[in-house]
Amino acid sequence: MTERITTYTHDGLGFDVLDQGPLYGPVVLLLHGFPERASSWSAVMANLNDAGMRTIAPDQRGYSPGARPRRRRDYRVEALVGDVVALIDAIGSPVHLVGHDWGAMVAWVTAGRRPDLVSSLTAFSVPHPGAFMTAMLSSKQILHSWYFAFFQLPILPEKWMTRPGQRAERWYEKSGMTAADLERTKTDIVDYGALPFAVAWYRGIPLSSPGVGRLRITVPTSMVWSDGDTFIGRSAVDGAQRYVDAAYTLTVLPGVSHWIPTQAPDAAAAAVMRLSAPHGN
Numbered sequence: 714m715t716e717r718i719t720t721y722t723h724d725g726l727g728f729d730v731l732d733q734g735p736l737y738g739p740v741v742l743l744l745h746g747f748p749e750r751a752s753s754w755s756a757v758m759a760n761l762n763d764a765g766m767r768t769i770a771p772d773q774r775g776y777s778p779g780a781r782p783r784r785r786r787d788y789r790v791e792a793l794v795g796d797v798v799a800l801i802d803a804i805g806s807p808v809h810l811v812g813h814d815w816g817a818m819v820a821w822v823t824a825g826r827r828p829d830l831v832s833s834l835t836a837f838s839v840p841h842p843g844a845f846m847t848a849m850l851s852s853k854q855i856l857h858s859w860y861f862a863f864f865q866l867p868i869l870p871e872k873w874m875t876r877p878g879q880r881a882e883r884w885y886e887k888s889g890m891t892a893a894d895l896e897r898t899k900t901d902i903v904d905y906g907a908l909p910f911a912v913a914w915y916r917g918i919p920l921s922s923p924g925v926g927r928l929r930i931t932v933p934t935s936m937v938w939s940d941g942d943t944f945i946g947r948s949a950v951d952g953a954q955r956y957v958d959a960a961y962t963l964t965v966l967p968g969v970s971h972w973i974p975t976q977a978p979d980a981a982a983a984a985v986m987r988l989s990a991p992h993g994n
Contacts, residue, residue, distance in 0.1 A: 716736075717732045717736075718730050718732045718769060718800075718803060718804065719732060720779075721771075721799065721800055721803045722799075723795065723796050723799035723800075724792070724795065724796070724799075726774065726777070726779060726780035726781075726782065726796075727777065727779030727780060728771050728772060728773070728774075728777045728779065728780050728796065728800070729751070729771065729772045729777045729778075729779070730751070730769060730770065730771045730772075730800070731751045731752070731754075731755075731758070731768075731769070731770045731771075732767070732768075732769050733758050733759075733762050733767070733768050734758070734761065734762035734765075734766055734767040734768050735762070735765055735766070735767055736767060737767075738762075738765045738766045738767040739765075739766050739767065739809060739832075739989055739990075740766075740767050740768075740769060740804055740806065740808045740809065741761055741766050741767065741768050741769070741808065741809045741811055741985060741989050742769050742770070742797070742800065742801065742804070742808040742809070742810050742811065743757070743758070743768060743769070743770040743811045743812070743813075743816070744770075744771070744773065744797065744810075744811065744812040744813070744815075744816030744817070744819055744820055745770065745772075745773065745776075745813060745814075745815075745816050745974075746812075746813045746814020746815045746816045746817070746838070746839075747814055747815045747911055747914060748874075748898050748902045748907075748908065748911050749813075749814075749897075749898070749901070749902070749974075749975075750772045750776050750901050750902070750905075750907070751770035751771055751772050751776075752897075752901060753813070753974050753975055754768070754770045754813075754974050756974070756975065756978035756982075757974050757978045757981045757982045757985070758770065759978075760978060760979060760982035760983075761982055761985060761986065761989075764982075764986055764990055765990075766809075766986075766989060766990070769800070769804065769808075771796075771800055773793065773796060773816070773819075774787075774788065774792065774793055774796050774910075774914075775788065775907060775910030775911050775913055775914065776902075776905075776907045776910070776911060778905075778906065780796075781906075781907075781910045785913060785916045785917055785920060786917065786920050787913075787917070788910075788913040788914050788916060788917030789917045789920045789921045789922075790818070790819065790822055790917070790918075790921040790922070790925055791921060791922060792917070793819045793914070793917075794819055794822050794823050794826060794827075797810075797819060797820075797823050798823065798827055798830065801827075801830045807829070807830050807831060807832045808830065808831065808832060809831075809832050809833045809835070809985070809988060809989035810823060810824060810831045810832075810833070810834050810835070811834075811835045811836075811837070811985055812835075812836055812837065812839075813837040813838055813839075813973060813974050814837070814838050814839055814944075814971070815839070815914055817836040817837055817838060817839035817840075818839050818842060818845075820834055820835075820836055821834070821836060821839075821840075821841050821842060821925075821928070821930065822842065822925050822928060824930050824932055824934075825925070825928025825929060825930055826928065828930075828931045828932050831932050832932065832933075832988075832989070833932055833933045833934070833935070833988035833989055834930065834932055834933070834934045834935070834988075835934075835935045835937065835984055835985050835988060835989075836934070836935070836936050836937065836953075837937045837938075837973050837974065837981065837984075838937070838938060838939070838942060838944070838945055838971055838973060839945060840936060840938075840945070840949050840950050840952060840953035841928075841930065841952070841953045841955075841956040841957070842925045842926045842928075843925075843926035843927060843928070843952075843955075843956050844949050844950070844951075844952030844953045844955065844956060845945075845949050846926045847949075847952055848946065848948045848949035848952060849949075851948070852946060852948035852949070853946055853948075854945070854946050854948060854949050857943065857944050857945065857946055858944070860915075861915055861918070864912050864915035864916065865915065865916055865919070870912050871908055871909050871912060874903075874908060874912075875903055875908065882895065885898070887943060888943045888944065888970060888971050888972070889941055889943070889969075889970020889971055889972055889976065890970075890972060891976075894972060894975060928956065929956060929957075929958050930956055930957040930958065930959060931958050931959050932959055933959050933960040933961075933988050934957045934959060934960070934961050934962075935961075935962045935963075935964065935984055935985075935987060935988055936950060936953050936954075936961070936962070936963045936964070937963075937964045937965075937966065937973065937980075937981070937984045938950045938963070938964075938965055938966070939965070939966040939967075939968075939969035939970060939971065939973055939977070940965055940966070940967055940968070940969070941968060941969050941970040941971070942970065942971040943970070943971060944971050945971070950963065951963075962987070964984055966980055
């Protein structure tokens with residue numbers, strides 16, 4: 714693909730896309746997490762563009778105004794992966810796939826199901842779904858992930874997350890969000906109308922295939938975790954390598970919170986470049 718991609722369609726939905734950097738550079742596809750949009754990658758993208766890479770980042774299902782279906786089943790992991798596959802098809806060549814938080818989960822599954830479309834995988838914060846589910850049963854991960862159950866409730870989570878000065882705001886602050894991060898979440902997610910649909914990603918979990926936890930990864934993979942992460946414990950991260958049948962590296966960023974792309978963009982870009990930089994191809 715030698716033209717910019719600013720939008721694409723899949724499943725009757727329209728998605729907004731950020732496409733930056735040299736048109737003929739190696740393509741890095743970046744998937745954002747919750748509650749963020751493609752713009753959360755801006756500083757990382759700038760670093761990658763300077764290194765000669767083309768970066769493409771979509772506002773994913775529920776975040777793009779034209780891609781907000783209302784049924785829970787429309788947010789199954791299979792649907793989220795289908796959106797990514799459609800974007801790679803539009804790009805026209807395999808990509809270096811990168812994801813943070815929920816975007817990492819989608820990236821793991823995409824790489825497992827369609828390795829023909831993925832040159833390398835870099836996952837920030839969230840490990841392979843099999844490692845995550847094992848940790849939920851065998852460690853304190855379930856305590857870190859209490860909100861997964863809370864988000865299954867109708868309406869209440871959205872109200873809880875939009876009341877200024879309430880527990881949700883303190884929860885975010887405890888996770889490492891700065892005042893600027895909180896304001897960006899309000900502007901980019903709440904005011905933008907994306908919050909109910911972003912929460913729907915959690916509501917789609919019970920309807921998703923349990924087979925994602927058994928997927929094998931056969932492309933070069935990098936897992937990046939920060940020791941200040943209050944959502945993902947080390948036990949889950951350490952289990953990821955068991956699912957990778959290819960070159961694998963784990964990088965731990967000391968003193969960094971869960972919000973790696975916005976708070977440690979240089980380190981994030983460096984991790985991506987280890988697998989995607991032009992000199993490595």
